[in-house]
Amino acid sequence: MIDIIQQYWKAFLWSDGYHLSGLAVTMWLLSLSIVFGFCAAIPLSIARVSKSRWLSFPVWLYSYVFRGTPLYIQLLFFYAGVYSLNVVKETEILNHFFREGYYCTILAFGLNTCAYTIEIFSGAIKATPYGEIEAGRAYGMNKFTLYRRVIIPSALRRALPAYSNEVILMLHSTTVAFTATVPDILKVARDANAATYDSFNAFGLAAIIYLCITFILVGLFRKAESKWLAHLRPMKA
Amino acid sequence: MRKLITAVSLALMATSFGAYAKDWKEVRFGVDASYAPFEAKAPDGKLVGFDIDLGTEICKRLNAKCVWVENDFDGMIPALKAKKFDGVLSSMSITEARMKEIAFSAKLFNTPTRMVAKKGSGLMPTAASLKGKRVGVEQGTIQESYAKAHWAPGGVEVVPYQNQSLVLADLASGRLDASLQDAVQADEGFLKKPEGKAFAFAGGDLVDEKILGTGAGIGLRKEDTDLKAAIDKAIAGMLKDGTYKKIEKKYFSFDVYGK
Numbered sequence: 001m002i003d004i005i006q007q008y009w010k011a012f013l014w015s016d017g018y019h020l021s022g023l024a025v026t027m028w029l030l031s032l033s034i035v036f037g038f039c040a041a042i043p044l045s046i047a048r049v050s051k052s053r054w055l056s057f058p059v060w061l062y063s064y065v066f067r068g069t070p071l072y073i074q075l076l077f078f079y080a081g082v083y084s085l086n087v088v089k090e091t092e093i094l095n096h097f098f099r100e101g102y103y104c105t106i107l108a109f110g111l112n113t114c115a116y117t118i119e120i121f122s123g124a125i126k127a128t129p130y131g132e133i134e135a136g137r138a139y140g141m142n143k144f145t146l147y148r149r150v151i152i153p154s155a156l157r158r159a160l161p162a163y164s165n166e167v168i169l170m171l172h173s174t175t176v177a178f179t180a181t182v183p184d185i186l187k188v189a190r191d192a193n194a195a196t197y198d199s200f201n202a203f204g205l206a207a208i209i210y211l212c213i214t215f216i217l218v219g220l221f222r223k224a225e226s227k228w229l230a231h232l233r234p235m236k237a
Numbered sequence: 238m239r240k241l242i243t244a245v246s247l248a249l250m251a252t253s254f255g256a257y258a259k260d261w262k263e264v265r266f267g268v269d270a271s272y273a274p275f276e277a278k279a280p281d282g283k284l285v286g287f288d289i290d291l292g293t294e295i296c297k298r299l300n301a302k303c304v305w306v307e308n309d310f311d312g313m314i315p316a317l318k319a320k321k322f323d324g325v326l327s328s329m330s331i332t333e334a335r336m337k338e339i340a341f342s343a344k345l346f347n348t349p350t351r352m353v354a355k356k357g358s359g360l361m362p363t364a365a366s367l368k369g370k371r372v373g374v375e376q377g378t379i380q381e382s383y384a385k386a387h388w389a390p391g392g393v394e395v396v397p398y399q400n401q402s403l404v405l406a407d408l409a410s411g412r413l414d415a416s417l418q419d420a421v422q423a424d425e426g427f428l429k430k431p432e433g434k435a436f437a438f439a440g441g442d443l444v445d446e447k448i449l450g451t452g453a454g455i456g457l458r459k460e461d462t463d464l465k466a467a468i469d470k471a472i473a474g475m476l477k478d479g480t481y482k483k484i485e486k487k488y489f490s491f492d493v494y495g496k
Contacts, residue, residue, distance in 0.1 A: 194377025197314045
């Protein structure tokens with residue numbers, strides 16, 4: 001264990017000497033895909049619960065496809081599949097984008113987590129107590145203001161516990177990134193394993209790092225819940 | 238009932254002692270049959286290849302029975318130590334890192350490491366020629382170590398991949414400018430196939446004994462010195478009486494024993 005830590009601690013945490021690697025890459029992947037997924041999921045989840053078929057159906061289809069296929073296949077599709085098309089290679093901007101393993105990975109991860117987040121948020125929107133909406137209407141709010149000031153803030157708060165699960169699952173999903181040559185924590189663990197044949201410690205160390213990240217994430221979400229979900233806490237006797 | 242248990246446990250003990258008896262009536266070789274033409278599976282499920290023939294010949298000279306145990310390559314050394322088999326005969330390169338864990342027989346062959354690039358690209362396997370270019374290698378291979386030691390400091394972007402087929406796929410798709418691997422593997426698995434027809438070897442064999450090793454041998458447990466001595470003797474015998482050349486001709490048109 002000590003040998004692997006001495007030799008690989010830098011690679012496990014942030015750099016293999018030439019590039020970012022390990023924890024730094026994993027956190028980049030996680031935060032970028034979560035930010036991308038979260039931002040896109042808010043308007044899309046409103047579309048998802050819309051009464052208009054033209055709005056809700058495409059979003060439903062997108063989320064169905066991305067929740068119905070393994071992330072690994074989505075990554076291979078964007079990394080290997082899309083780049084093998086001539087159209088992509090001949091279009092300057094697409095060629096530039098899909099050539100980079102990082103971009104493909106973040107695209108796949110972002111679209112994947114967005115699909116799950118849409119379902120979480122739209123479920124929370126649907127479960128908005130009717131009284132809250134009625135109260136907003138009684139104030140004369142139009143639809144936009146109603147969403148902005150009542151429905152979305154209320155739904156996002158109630159979605160927090162389910163959303164924290166999604167973020168942690170996304171962290172675990174980042175382990176497929178090396179398929180697209182992105183050197184995340186697991187890649188460094190594989191390096192250590194290949195060089196030392198000490199599989200127990202190489203992968204054990206990676207597991208400990210993931211556990212630490214999860215521990216911090218859970219702590220952050222607990223803080224967030226105690227702040228934003230305070231109104232739903234059982235009353236103290 | 239108790240008698241039965243005693244009988245069974247005695248029988249188990251007998252077989253386990255039998256398996257580790259030091260007279261080597263039976264030699265078990267671990268093999269990962271996914272590396273033609275060294276070790277592969279024929280359509281009927283039989284193991285075939287250069288290594289398999291060499292192993293069979295060695296067993297014959299040892300007057301022992303050859304038993305082949307299939308095992309993934311990355312788990313070979315732990316499995317050897319756990320006595321799941323007595324030798325690793327699966328194109329395993331003799332390297333310093335491995336020497337710390339296990340012993341090796343004398344060299345069986347030494348296939349060269351070469352770079353592959355697009356025909357007419359003019360790239361050479363040197364840091365100066367590859368500066369700013371992307372070179373793919375398989376993670377955990379001696380070629381990765383070579384590229385990282387010799388090329389990465391000179392500004393070459395060395396990209397490790399999970400396995401060799403991903404490297405070659407990205408070389409074919411144009412994401413990589415070159416790839417570095419075992420020459421035989423590149424030749425059989427890529428250059429001879431239609432998708433590799435626009436590509437060719439660039440430059441000659443790379444030499445760095447410290448990193449690229451001195452060839453492939455049979456991985457053995459350090460404590461089995463008697464088996465190592467017997468196998469080394471068999472290999473020397475094969476080389477001397479021409480049996481090695483005869484087997485080699487079956488698979489290769491060039492010299493794989495190397496320098």
